[in-house]
Amino acid sequence: MSLFVEKYGGTSVADAERINAVADNVAKSHQQGHQMVVVLSAMSGETNRLLALADQIHPDADAREVDMLVSTGEQVTIALLAMALHHRGIDARSYTGGQVNILTDNVYGKARIVDIDAQRIRTDLEQNRVVVVAGFQGVDNEGNITTLGRGGSDTTAVALAAALSADECKIYTDVDGVYTCDPRIEPNARRLDKITFEEMLELASSGAKVLQTRSVEFAGKYRVPLRVLSSFAPDQGTLITFEENSSMEQPLISGIAYSKDEAKLTIVGVPDEPGVASKILEPISAAHINIDMIVQNVGDDGTTDFTFTVPRADFETSRNILESIAKSLLAKEVRADINMAKVSVVGVGMRSHAGVATTMFKALAQEGINIILISTSEIKISVVIDDKYLELAIRSLHKAFQLDESGNDITGKKQQ
Ligand code: ASP
Ligand code: MG
Numbered sequence: 001m002s003l004f005v006e007k008y009g010g011t012s013v014a015d016a017e018r019i020n021a022v023a024d025n026v027a028k029s030h031q032q033g034h035q036m037v038v039v040l041s042a043m044s045g046e047t048n049r050l051l052a053l054a055d056q057i058h059p060d061a062d063a064r065e066v067d068m069l070v071s072t073g074e075q076v077t078i079a080l081l082a083m084a085l086h087h088r089g090i091d092a093r094s095y096t097g098g099q100v101n102i103l104t105d106n107v108y109g110k111a112r113i114v115d116i117d118a119q120r121i122r123t124d125l126e127q128n129r130v131v132v133v134a135g136f137q138g139v140d141n142e143g144n145i146t147t148l149g150r151g152g153s154d155t156t157a158v159a160l161a162a163a164l165s166a167d168e169c170k171i172y173t174d175v176d177g178v179y180t181c182d183p184r185i186e187p188n189a190r191r192l193d194k195i196t197f198e199e200m201l202e203l204a205s206s207g208a209k210v211l212q213t214r215s216v217e218f219a220g221k222y223r224v225p226l227r228v229l230s231s232f233a234p235d236q237g238t239l240i241t242f243e244e245n246s247s248m249e250q251p252l253i254s255g256i257a258y259s260k261d262e263a264k265l266t267i268v269g270v271p272d273e274p275g276v277a278s279k280i281l282e283p284i285s286a287a288h289i290n291i292d293m294i295v296q297n298v299g300d301d302g303t304t305d306f307t308f309t310v311p312r313a314d315f316e317t318s319r320n321i322l323e324s325i326a327k328s329l330l331a332k333e334v335r336a337d338i339n340m341a342k343v344s345v346v347g348v349g350m351r352s353h354a355g356v357a358t359t360m361f362k363a364l365a366q367e368g369i370n371i372i373l374i375s376t377s378e379i380k381i382s383v384v385i386d387d388k389y390l391e392l393a394i395r396s397l398h399k400a401f402q403l404d405e406s407g408n409d410i411t412g413k414k415q416q
Contacts, residue, residue, distance in 0.1 A: 002167040003035040003125070007135060007157035010044030011174040012231035013077045022172075022231060023084035026130060030090055035125045037164065039135045039157040040081060042073025047136075047150070063108035067137075067147045071096075074134035074153070082132050092130040095120075097137035097145075102156065104138035104146045111138055111146035113155065113218075116163040133160060154215035162222035169219070169226050170237075171211060176230035177238035178203070178210055180403040181256040185394050188404035192238050192254060197226075199254045199346050200240045202380045206344035207259030216240075252356060253347040253401040256394055260387055262292070262340040263315040264372065265322055266307040269332030272298050279329065280306055283321050289314040292342070293375045293384060303332075307373065309384060312338055340372070341387035345397060346380045357381050363400035369393050 006029075008022050022038075030036050041047075050070045054061045078094035085092035100120050104111035124131045135153025138146050148155050154171055161169035175183075176191060178200065183189040195203075197220050204213040210228055219226045219240065229237025270276050277296065284291060292309045299305065310318045319336045326334050350356040357374075360381055364371060369392065373384035385393055398404065 001033045001035065003037070003164060004029060005037045005039060005157050005161040005164065005166045005169045007039040007153055007169070007171050008041065008231055009153065009171075009173045010041040010046070012172050013040055013042075013081070014044045016080070018231075019077065019080050019084050023081060023088055025172075025231065025234065026081075026085065027088045027090055030130055037121060037125070037131045037133065037160055037166070038081065039133050039153055039160060040074060040077040041135050041153040042070075042077060046073040046076070064144060067108045067111075067145050071134070071137040071145050071147055074136055078132045078134045082130075085130055085132075090130055091128060092132055093124055094132040094134070096134050097156070098139035098143065100131075100133055102133075102138035102159070104140055104148070106140040106142070106144065106146065108144075108146055110149040111140070113138060113148070113159045116159055118160070118163040121160070121164065149212070149214065151209075151212035152214075154212040155218055158215045158218045158222075158224050158226065161224045162218065166224070169224050171215075171226065171228045172231035172234075173210065173228060174230065174232065175210060175228075176233055176235055177228050178208070178240075178255065180254070181394055181398055182208075182258070185258075185391050186398045186404075188398065190404055193236070194239045194241050195254055196348050197240050197242055198379060199348055200226075202344070202346040202377070203255050203257045206257035206346065206380065206382060207261070207342065208255070208257040251347060251403075252349040252353055253345045253403065254349070255346050256397055256401075256403070257344045257346065258390060258394060259342045260390065261311050261313075262309050262342045262384060262387075263312045263318075263338040264307060264309050264336070264340045264384065265315075265318055266305055266335040267322055267326050267329070267331050267333075268305050268335060269299075269301075269303040270306060270326075270329045272302055272304040276304070276329065277306065280322070280325055281308070283325060284308075284310070284318055287314075287317060287321060289318055293373050293382070295373055309340065309342070309373065339387045340384050341390040341393075342382055342384050343390065343393050343397065344380050344382040345401065348379050350381075351378055359400055360397060363396045364393055367392050367396045369396075 082092045082094040101117035103115040135156040179189040226240040294308045
């Protein structure tokens with residue numbers, strides 16, 4: 001007998017028919033003798049609908065009330081699923097985040113879980129009940145409802161799995177696993193049977209939408225075995241593991257992620273002296289804008305060009321801030337470009353191989369794609385390019401690293 005936490009996303013609970021299908025799936029595992037905790041999202045589109053409603057009432061609605069509003073979406077689906085399970089003769093109870101003591105800080109809209117008291121859930125499980133929990137929500141220590149950020153039901157599920165020491169946390173979604181890249185862009189994309197937790201973290205934070213980044217961080221911290229699979233065609237999906245294969249079997253690159261949400265700002269001709277970088281970036285971070293890549297280049301006239309990227313939504317604000325810094329630093333000018341995209345190749349295999357960057361840059365060069373910015377980590381290389389070349393870049397990299405076949409080496413050829 002195992003304890004499973006299963007999370008079903010919005011498209012998996014989009015209507016009564018889908019909720020019945022989820023109930024069938026849960027009932028099957030329960031009848032096999034497993035203890036089941038189910039975490040649900042709101043019906044697909046519902047959170048957006050609620051946010052749009054709030055926007056019609058107040059353009060800058062109070063964050064506490066927004067969380068009160070958007071948390072209702074998940075209450076609808078959990079109650080319906082409990083009913084569907086009852087209909088199948090299974091004892092089940094639905095709970096809000098507060099009812100099962102998912103305690104968070106009080107940062108509305110992006111609250112962090114600080115504690116979970118799993119006792120209530122355990123008591124139900126011991127009585128052979130299926131426990132159905134609303135994803136995405138918690139309460140702060142004053143009992144206010146909070147939400148965990150978009151896609152936050154993934155984090156609820158992983159956190160519950162950690163608190164309950166579940167045997168596995170299964171994330172059911174509308175894709176059947178983690179792919180080498182977005183199959184809508186590259187039809188030869190291949191589903192991965194396994195991926196390491198570190199790779200998953202890099203992919204998620206580089207734009208792969210399959211799991212909320214924070215849920216992956218949580219899984220890493222508490223070593224929760226995670227699996228991503230489809231509720232439409234259940235199969236073994238992709239397992240996120242904590243073991244790395246030996247470097248011989250390890251493919252060089254496991255996947256490619258991308259983000260279209262990039263904008264680039266450059267302040268040209270600032271004095272090359274200590275303190276300049278912090279003078280430029282301080283006001284940007286004070287405005288709660290997340291900076292991604294940073295590049296600084298010293299010219300031979302003793303000045304430097306300072307470039308960084310921000311999310312597109314923060315482009316105008318960042319540009320305005322930078323214009324005023326430029327004046328005070330006597331910089332030559334500010335250059336800004338909102339049509340940027342980032343492509344990242346990720347793989348633990350690159351830790352033990354040189355030359356991955358060369359393969360990547362060559363592939364892009366062969367397509368005439370200009371690289372604007374580069375950044376690297378131990379297991380990731382990211383480039384920023386003009387967004388009109390994004391799909392071409394992804395397809396050429398998928399090919400260069402032979403990701404549609406299993407196993408590759410530095411030259412992109414299959415290992416013998
Ligand atoms: N319903 C929330 C959202 O749409 C949470 C989730 O689906 O994970 O972001
Ligand atoms: Mg979702």
